[in-house]
Amino acid sequence: MIFSIRWSPISSPTPRPAVECAEHLTNWGARRNCLRGLLNTAEDALDDAADAAREEADEVDADSAGRFGARAAFDTAQSAWLTYRDAECSRRAATMFLSADSREEITLDCQISLTRSRAHELAEL
Secondary structure, eight states: OOOOOOOOOOOOOOOOHHHHTGGGTTOHHHHHHHHHHHHHHHHHHHHHHHHHHHHHHHHHHHHTTTSSOHHHHHHHHHHHHHHHHHHHHHHHHHTOOSOHHHHHHHHHHHHHHHHHHHHHHHHHO
């Protein structure tokens, strides 16, 4: 019996947002600005993915004469997800016995990571 092995390259994971801003390691103001910039970019991508998901939900509602409430369901889910993200990131930061700046960094890092994941999730639907 002959076995064929397929090789596929494994892409390296995206570094943590805090690592992406490592060039500003000794300058908290610049590091904070870098992290906030990454969060803004992630939120823009999330907004685009959410708009596409809303359009798809609107099409489902149009095709079904609104029987399934796809748009309302998406809006409820997205609002709940945003609440979850912020609460989860606050929880993660609260578990650290660090300075306020470090807790803010942990919160921003978390928000960026979760927002990127959600944008990717919505784009895959």
